[in-house]
Amino acid sequence: MERKIQSIRGMKDYLPAETAFWQPLEGTLTGILSNYGYREIRLPIVEQTQLFERAIGDVTDVVEKEMYSFSNRSGERLTLRPEGTAGCVRASIQHGLLYKQEQRLWYLGPMFRYERPQKGRYRQFYQMGVEVFGHQGPDVDAELILLTARCWRALGVSKHLSLELNSIGSLEAKARYGEALVAFLSQHADRLDEDCRNRMHTNPMRALDTKNPEMQDLMRTAPIMIDYLDDDARVHFSSLCKLLDLAGILYTINPRLVRGLDYYNQTVFEWVTTRLGSQGTICGGGRYDGLVEQLGGRPTPAVGCAMGLERLALLLQEVNPGFASTPHIDAYLVVGGGAGVQSEALRLAEQLRDALPSLGLMINYGGGGFKKQLRRADKHGALIALLLGDGEAAEAKVVVKNLATGSQETLPQSDVAARLTAILR
């Protein structure tokens, strides 16, 4: 026998038991965004490699080690998108969406990063991203946080999430702070792991985002960004904190929160949970006022965030399993008798679906005795069995059996829709 072909490592199949969580999850999130006036943008999965190198930064985990890049047949350097902001900014500039107007956008889809697969970390994963262009904040920063908090409440997971907040200041403040950090790292050069040593001179702030517990200990004693903030950023940050206080949102200021991508400035935030082991960040975001200009547009303030849908789905399965939506089958059509009856069943079912567009109706295929078919009806959670045998088919009738009460009656097929409506009401 040929060897079976398997899926690619880190790229999951989502079977029906999981999509039962994903469908209401996506519906809840997109419904809330739509109510806030945000509109969907759909972007290609493949972009020029250059876009990510320029937007995310050369010396970041994502660009250095995690991108799926390849050349196509005409030799263009292409990459499967590792995140959505770069493509969203590219598209917004390309189509003039940022010219004298604001934009409130969201997108949802797969992202690709070559990471070590583990629970909550995959090589193909789904993000829902939200981006707002054209506003300086901090009111829009606060809106994004309130909007995500509303999502957590609607999903029934807010008890398990907490908000961490920081400001990383202007690009100049980032540079000043970078110098202080390099001085600190040089003092401790002998204790640094390879990553931190490499980054000391290329991108020192990346050292703060280390996943190595020993390095995390060391970083707890590093200088903190808040001491290097410019006045604008300081005012922006304290206004944001006030807005969150007014809205009753609890948060912790985490001076070591820097986020993994280079384009952020000022506000950065993460929603984290302790329920998923070390993959605890559910949603991350912040301001990126320089990115539009950096990618060739006019200077445009911007803020955004992205949530990891696998991590949200895992959290839902753990703390709110009742959130799953099971397919809703009202009636099961039991088919008995000769070959002609199966085609009669198909015709009757379509007639009922025409009359009752929201009816959940399944037809039995593959035969089986009445008992066996009734067991299948039960398994699918049907409240009603419709029985169609040779006799019923010949007389254009059908037996309607209420599976909850056991009572049954024989009706002309033309009366069935009204009877179903009455039983299901």
Ligand code: ATP
């Ligand atoms: P982490 O620190 O966990 O690597 P990150 O900072 O790289 O996360 P972002 O680029 O901010 O993540 O992406 C936003 C969200 O997308 C994360 O908070 C997380 O929920 C999700 N995410 C990121 N990478 C993965 C992945 N490889 N698998 C599943 N979800 C992911």
Ligand code: MG
């Ligand atoms: Mg990462």
